[in-house]
Amino acid sequence: MGCTVEARGLRKRFGGRTAVAGVSFSVGDGERACIMGPNGSGKTTLLRMVSGVLRPSGGSVRVCGYDVWGDGWREARGLIGFAPQDPPMARRMTGAEYITVVGGLLGLSPGVARREARRVLEMLGFEDVLGRVVARLSGGQRRALGIALALASNPEVVVLDEPGSGLDVRARESLWASLRKAFKGRTVLFSSHDPQEAEAESDRVLIMHRGRLAAWGKPRELIQRYAPKPRVRVWADRAPDGLEPVHTGPGFSDYLIEAPGDVARIASAYSGAGILVERIEVLKPSLREVFFAVTGEEMD
Numbered sequence: 001m002g003c004t005v006e007a008r009g010l011r012k013r014f015g016g017r018t019a020v021a022g023v024s025f026s027v028g029d030g031e032r033a034c035i036m037g038p039n040g041s042g043k044t045t046l047l048r049m050v051s052g053v054l055r056p057s058g059g060s061v062r063v064c065g066y067d068v069w070g071d072g073w074r075e076a077r078g079l080i081g082f083a084p085q086d087p088p089m090a091r092r093m094t095g096a097e098y099i100t101v102v103g104g105l106l107g108l109s110p111g112v113a114r115r116e117a118r119r120v121l122e123m124l125g126f127e128d129v130l131g132r133v134v135a136r137l138s139g140g141q142r143r144a145l146g147i148a149l150a151l152a153s154n155p156e157v158v159v160l161d162e163p164g165s166g167l168d169v170r171a172r173e174s175l176w177a178s179l180r181k182a183f184k185g186r187t188v189l190f191s192s193h194d195p196q197e198a199e200a201e202s203d204r205v206l207i208m209h210r211g212r213l214a215a216w217g218k219p220r221e222l223i224q225r226y227a228p229k230p231r232v233r234v235w236a237d238r239a240p241d242g243l244e245p246v247h248t249g250p251g252f253s254d255y256l257i258e259a260p261g262d263v264a265r266i267a268s269a270y271s272g273a274g275i276l277v278e279r280i281e282v283l284k285p286s287l288r289e290v291f292f293a294v295t296g297e298e299m300d
C-alpha cells in the first residue's frame with residue numbers, strides 16, 4: 001500500500017492574489033510529509049490542489065503516477081482520501097447519514113462507507129458520533145468524522161488539513177496514536193501549525209511562507225542545516241549594550257549559545273547592567289528555530 005505524490009510548479013491565484021506561487025516537491029511511497037507555515041501561507045490551498053478538490057492555475061500533481069488534473073484524474077481521485085480542516089456538513093444529519101451521503105458522492109456503497117468509517121472511528125475512540133446529530137458535535141468530533149470518511153475508501157494516499165488543530169495536548173496525542181495505526185503503509189500529507197507535531201509525526205517537512213516553499217527536507221536535516229545551535233532567551237524589560245541578540249520580541253531577547261559558558265556570560269551582562277531578569281530559557285534547536293531562520297518569522 002502507498003504510492004508517491006509529485007507536485008511540479010503548482011500555482012494558484014484567487015483573482016489578483018497569489019495563494020501558491022509555484023511549489024514543487026515529492027513525497028515517497030509510504031512517507032509522511034508535514035506542511036508547516038503561518039496563517040495564510042497557502043497550506044490549505046496546496047493540499048486541496050493535491051487532493052483534486054481545487055483546480056490549480058498552473059503546474060501539475062501526480063499521485064501514484066496519475067495526473068490529478070489531467071487524464072489520470074479518475075484513477076487519482078480513487079486513490080486519495082482527503083479530510084478538510086472543517087468538513088462541510090449539514091447540521092441536521094447524523095454522523096452515519098453524513099458518512100453514507102458524502103461517501104456515496106465519493107463512489108462508496110452505503111454498507112462499505114458505514115462499515116469502514118465505523119472501523120476508523122472505533123480506532124479513534126469516536127464511534128458514538130455516528131448516532132449523533134452533526135449540530136451537536138464538537139469541532140474535534142466533526143474532524144474525526146471527516147478523517148473516518150477520508151480513510152473509508154482505503155486510500156493509498158491520505159491528505160489531512162490540520163488534523164490536530166483545536167485539540168488539547170492530550171486529545172492530540174491520542175488522535176495521533178490512532179492515526180499512526182490507521183496510516184500504516186500509506187503515503188500521508190498533513191498540515192500543522194505545531195513544530196513539535198511536525199517533528200514527531202513526519203518523515204519530511206515542507207515549510208510554506210507567503211505561497212512559496214521556504215525549506216523542504218527531513219526534520220533532523222533541516223535543523224542541522226538551518227538552526228544547529230541552541231539559543232538562550234532572556235526575559236527582561238531591556239537588554240544590555242554590548243550583547244548582540246539574534247532576535248528580539250516583546251519582553252525578550254535571544255542569543256546564540258556558541259561556546260560553554262555563554263549562558264553565564266550573558267546572564268552576568270544583564271546583572272552587570274543592573275537589569276532585572278525575569279526568566280532565562282534555553283531553546284533547543286527544533287523546527288521552530290528552523291522556521292524562524294528561513295522565514296524571519298516566529299511560528300504562532
Ligand SMILES: Nc1ncnc2c1ncn2[C@@H]1O[C@H](COP(=O)(O)OP(=O)(O)OP(=O)(O)O)[C@@H](O)[C@H]1O
Pocket residue numbers: 014017018019037038039040041042043044045046
Ligand atoms: N477561495 C478563496 N478565495 C480567495 N482567496 C482565497 C481562497 N482560499 C484561500 N485564499 C487566500 O489564499 C491565501 C492562502 O490561504 P490558505 O487557506 O491556503 O492558507 P493556510 O496556510 O492554509 O492558512 P491557515 O493556516 O489559516 O489555514 C490567503 O491569502 C487566503 O486569503
